[in-house]
Amino acid sequence: MSTPLVEVAGLSIGFRRPNGTTVPAVHDVSLQLMPGERLGIVGESGCGKSTLTLALLGYIRGNGTRMQGTVRREGVDLFALTEAELQQVRGAEIALVPQNAGQALAPHLTVGAQIADVLARHRDITGQPAQHQIVQLLRDMRFSDPDQIAVRYPHQLSGGQQQRIALAMALAGAPNVLVLDEPTTGLDVTTQAHLLLLLDEITRNTQMTTVVVSHDLGVIARTASRVIVMYAGEIVEDGLVSQVFANPRHPYTRGLIAALPRIDRPELPTAMAGQLEHDYTYQRCTFAPRCAFAQQICDTAPQLGVTEAMHRVRCHRWHEISNEVRPADVGTSVGRDEGSITMPVVLDIKNVAATYQRRRWQSWWRDDGVDVVRDVQIQLMAGQTCALVGESGSGKSTLARMITGLHPPRRGEIRLFDAPLHADVSRRSVAERRHVQLVFQNPDSSLNPRHTIAEILHRPQFVFFGRSRAESLAYSRDMLQNVRMDEAYLTRYPSQLSGGEKQRIAIARAFLAEPAVVVCDEVVSALDVSVQAAVLRLLVDMQQKSQTAYLFISHDLAVVRAVAQYVVVLYAGQVCEYGPAETVFSAPFHPYTAMLLAAVLSIDTTPAVDTLPQRIDVVDDSVHGCPFVARCPVAIAGVCETTPPPWQPAATGHALRCHHPRDVLGANQHPQV
Amino acid sequence: MKIRAFMKQLSFVSWVGIGLLVVHVVMALAAPWIAPYSPTAIDATQAMRPPSLQHWGGTDRYGRDIFSRVIYGGQIALVISLTSAALAVVGGGLIGVYVAYSGGFIDDVIMRLIDALISIPSVLLLLVIVTAFGSGNSVIIAAMVVSYLPGVVRVVRATALEYVPRDFIQAARIRGEKTIHIVRDELWPNILDVVFVEFAMNASWIVLAVSGLSFLGFGVNPPTPDWGLMVNENRAMLLLAPWGILYPMGAVATLVIALNLVSDAIANALGLDRSRGVPV
Numbered sequence: 001m002s003t004p005l006v007e008v009a010g011l012s013i014g015f016r017r018p019n020g021t022t023v024p025a026v027h028d029v030s031l032q033l034m035p036g037e038r039l040g041i042v043g044e045s046g047c048g049k050s051t052l053t054l055a056l057l058g059y060i061r062g063n064g065t066r067m068q069g070t071v072r073r074e075g076v077d078l079f080a081l082t083e084a085e086l087q088q089v090r091g092a093e094i095a096l097v098p099q100n101a102g103q104a105l106a107p108h109l110t111v112g113a114q115i116a117d118v119l120a121r122h123r124d125i126t127g128q129p130a131q132h133q134i135v136q137l138l139r140d141m142r143f144s145d146p147d148q149i150a151v152r153y154p155h156q157l158s159g160g161q162q163q164r165i166a167l168a169m170a171l172a173g174a175p176n177v178l179v180l181d182e183p184t185t186g187l188d189v190t191t192q193a194h195l196l197l198l199l200d201e202i203t204r205n206t207q208m209t210t211v212v213v214s215h216d217l218g219v220i221a222r223t224a225s226r227v228i229v230m231y232a233g234e235i236v237e238d239g240l241v242s243q244v245f246a247n248p249r250h251p252y253t254r255g256l257i258a259a260l261p262r263i264d265r266p267e268l269p270t271a272m273a274g275q276l277e278h279d280y281t282y283q284r285c286t287f288a289p290r291c292a293f294a295q296q297i298c299d300t301a302p303q304l305g306v307t308e309a310m311h312r313v314r315c316h317r318w319h320e321i322s323n324e325v326r327p328a329d330v331g332t333s334v335g336r337d338e339g340s341i342t343m344p345v346v347l348d349i350k351n352v353a354a355t356y357q358r359r360r361w362q363s364w365w366r367d368d369g370v371d372v373v374r375d376v377q378i379q380l381m382a383g384q385t386c387a388l389v390g391e392s393g394s395g396k397s398t399l400a401r402m403i404t405g406l407h408p409p410r411r412g413e414i415r416l417f418d419a420p421l422h423a424d425v426s427r428r429s430v431a432e433r434r435h436v437q438l439v440f441q442n443p444d445s446s447l448n449p450r451h452t453i454a455e456i457l458h459r460p461q462f463v464f465f466g467r468s469r470a471e472s473l474a475y476s477r478d479m480l481q482n483v484r485m486d487e488a489y490l491t492r493y494p495s496q497l498s499g500g501e502k503q504r505i506a507i508a509r510a511f512l513a514e515p516a517v518v519v520c521d522e523v524v525s526a527l528d529v530s531v532q533a534a535v536l537r538l539l540v541d542m543q544q545k546s547q548t549a550y551l552f553i554s555h556d557l558a559v560v561r562a563v564a565q566y567v568v569v570l571y572a573g574q575v576c577e578y579g580p581a582e583t584v585f586s587a588p589f590h591p592y593t594a595m596l597l598a599a600v601l602s603i604d605t606t607p608a609v610d611t612l613p614q615r616i617d618v619v620d621d622s623v624h625g626c627p628f629v630a631r632c633p634v635a636i637a638g639v640c641e642t643t644p645p646p647w648q649p650a651a652t653g654h655a656l657r658c659h660h661p662r663d664v665l666g667a668n669q670h671p672q673v
Numbered sequence: 674m675k676i677r678a679f680m681k682q683l684s685f686v687s688w689v690g691i692g693l694l695v696v697h698v699v700m701a702l703a704a705p706w707i708a709p710y711s712p713t714a715i716d717a718t719q720a721m722r723p724p725s726l727q728h729w730g731g732t733d734r735y736g737r738d739i740f741s742r743v744i745y746g747g748q749i750a751l752v753i754s755l756t757s758a759a760l761a762v763v764g765g766g767l768i769g770v771y772v773a774y775s776g777g778f779i780d781d782v783i784m785r786l787i788d789a790l791i792s793i794p795s796v797l798l799l800l801v802i803v804t805a806f807g808s809g810n811s812v813i814i815a816a817m818v819v820s821y822l823p824g825v826v827r828v829v830r831a832t833a834l835e836y837v838p839r840d841f842i843q844a845a846r847i848r849g850e851k852t853i854h855i856v857r858d859e860l861w862p863n864i865l866d867v868v869f870v871e872f873a874m875n876a877s878w879i880v881l882a883v884s885g886l887s888f889l890g891f892g893v894n895p896p897t898p899d900w901g902l903m904v905n906e907n908r909a910m911l912l913l914a915p916w917g918i919l920y921p922m923g924a925v926a927t928l929v930i931a932l933n934l935v936s937d938a939i940a941n942a943l944g945l946d947r948s949r950g951v952p953v
Binding site: 018404405406425426428430433436437438440442445446447448449450451459460463464509 | 840843847
């Protein structure tokens with residue numbers, strides 16, 4: 001066996017608080033990175049994975065300190081090097097692709113100049129050879145016009161393109177270890193699929209050693225051969241991806257996998273109990289407070305023990321519990337009786353179109369907007385969840401803004417209980433406003449940081465029911481109980497809550513209005529996997545109690561599969577497929593839906609996407625045909641560009657909009673996801 | 674608890690600022706008990722005496738006690754500067770938040786008006802107002818508010834713009850809240866830290882401006898004790914009796930420094946000064 005390329009031994013890193021205490025972020029981590037290995041590090045926010053990653057480059061952020069342990073690269077202790085010596089290692093030997101490339105690229109330099117910088121510094125290549133090298137690197141990144149791309153500034157590129165530039169910059173130094181921190185977070189599913197495919201190609205061809213850090217088990221399954229699961233700064237499980245995901249040993253890993261929504265299963269994932277508390281100590285098992293299997297012995301700290309070849313786990317009881325099934329390990333399916341399709345229609349969205357114009361008072365004399373939503377029709381039924389699926393820029397959020405009265409539709413109308421709903425929220429009646437509630441994507445910005453939870457929950461009750469502070473308190477307490485939170489939270493401020501708790505408060509606020517419709521705009525996409533499962537369950541429970549209709553906006557098809565009875569697929573502001581969930585998730589698919597489904601990552605199987613067509617973001621308004629034509633793998637030349645595709649309904653209530661007949665589409669597709 | 678945390682992180686310099694300000698405020702409030710003489714009592718036998726045990730600050734050419742006049746002068750300086758700063762900051766702050774929230778036409782019109790006001794040199798503006806409306810205390814306060822409010826509007830608007838697109842504002846709009854609620858209850862508490870800093874900064878500028886006006890003879894009328902006025906009255910005897918100028922100038926300087934240091938202390942505590950690396 002060869003010697004490890006990077007070896008971390010007993011590494012502990014802590015962050016100093018203003019009050020003098022030190023909070024551990026990484027605790028006693030030891031790992032070896034072999035040449036050519038593809039390592040994945042997975043864990044939820046706050047588990048120390050980013051701190052560990054940066055330590056691999058000999059870097060510790062801000063007020064952090066290395067308390068003990070070493071990081072050695074080919075025998076050299078990185079923390080013993082001077083800053084100048086480290087500069088030689090970073091980029092040239094170990095390169096980092098940072099999270100959120102958009103912020104990591106310098107905004108005032110062209111991307112070509114930034115790559116040239118790396119070449120000059122680490123490889124002494126300048127002038128004409130450097131230009132050739134840049135073009136070659138960009139071509140490797142699958143840019144079709146590398147010369148054009150090199151002279152652009154970062155803000156002129158899309159998120160996926162920026163990420164590829166960051167990757168090109170990392171590779172420009174010809175490193176032998178490539179570290180990627182959350183490489184696809186924030187990207188659309190299809191862009192993500194492209195990037196992962198590209199990464200696969202590059203690293204497999206060059207036998208490069210890679211470390212991928214992600215909160216997404218699917219990304220790890222796709223990019224790594226060995227995985228390290230981190231919890232509270234410790235490695236809790238370490239093994240081959242195939243072993244760990246198929247046969248997880250640690251209760252935390254088991255919980256994570258159970259909490260993952262699956263595209264192939266129409267059921268709610270199982271939430272893990274509790275959350276990572278900040279006052280953990282390493283005197284005992286850090287996961288014990290949340291662990292369903294915890295016993296007396298778990299009050300002592302477990303060691304990372306070997307279970308089988310290449311598989312280590314930090315649990316006292318892994319062997320005893322390996323055959324025990326927690327009740328929570330079994331998913332539950334959402335009530336999905338087909339008869340309920342005849343529930344009363346609550347909200348009827350009729351042929352709406354929307355456009356963004358210049359500032360309102362300047363548009364008196366000009367009308368030059370481009371439609372971002374066109375001819376969308378959706379009916380929301382009581383007690384049902386209708387999912388709205390699409391990539392960023394598909395008009396999902398604009399639709400939410402129209403329903404809530406923040407953006408006027410240009411055409412069409414929205415009807416609530418079969419009465420027209422005014423386009424402007426300030427002209428809607430109290431009852432109309434009360435019945436339409438919105439829960440936002442980002443819980444950090446949806447609660448006023450200067451208001452207590454009591455105040456946040458009081459306000460809608462005052463506006464809609466005229467309750468005084470004292471009167472509202474009883475209702476707020478009840479509602480907190482419904483969203484499974486303690487009433488002690490009433491006196492707290494949002495900054496004292498975790499992301500999942502904030503989202504619960506946002507949901508509580510919406511339901512205190514006793515609404516008929518709740519628009520959920522990407523409500524779980526900012527949350528950790530285990531929290532996401534709990535919030536999904538909460539939403540379903542609340543709906544079953546109150547028979548509220550949901551418009552569930554999401555880009556995550558696996559989440560949609562878990563909660564929705566009805567699915568509408570939106571592309572470039574137009575509906576291209578709709579129907580009851582199981583008809584949308586089974587063939588025939590619209591080519592766009594098929595593409596989205598193919599891009600979904602799963603931890604069980606490696607999806608067979610090898611030929612994803614290039615993504616084109618521009619929606620050409622002059623095209624009168626199918627909006628998807630530019631990306632469609634089965635477009636019919638001469639027809640799809642010019643003629644709008646016809647709707648093809650089926651008896652099941654399913655319909656898709658394509659020139660290909662349903663049976664032709666279905667013949668080449670997998671019948672069921 | 675919050676106040677204790679605030680006090681804990683204050684630097685030595687901040688404490689000096691706070692100490693100076695407290696001394697000034699106490700002197701102004703307790704003037705009748707502290708001042709050894711009446712500020713306006715004339716005693717020709719004691720004219721132009723240098724500082725001594727009887728007259729700590731010496732006397733002017735009418736035999737008025739300089740120290741007593743400096744103490745009483747603080748009343749005028751503090752009342753005018755704090756009142757006008759408060760009015761300018763609250764008024765400018767509310768306008769700034771409202772404009773940031775409204776956007777569009779209202780924003781364009783009001784901000785161009787503010788630009789127009791800012792483009793007039795403030796000394797000129799002050800002189801015009803005082804000349805036109807006389808030099809009573811209320812006119813001076815009004816003049817100060819008109820000159821210093823536009824700056825506050827700009828700063829507060831810029832800060833509020835950061836909060837306007839946040840989802841909790843959208844949530845309030847969807848709830849159907851009135852503009853006054855959104856401005857006062859949703860946005861205002863979030864920009865309060867900036868308002869405090871602006872208050873201290875503006876107060877210090879206004880102290881200088883008020884003294885300047887009085888010095889030029891457009892401010893407070895004699896024989897009211899006022900620092901700027903004292904400097905003007907005693908400047909003829911600069912070489913014979915420098916104490917007549919040094920004491921009021923020292924008072925202006927220390928008050929301005931105190932207000933600046935306090936403003937820095939607030940800014941630091943709230944993380945507004947990024948140069949010191951304080952997290953926001």
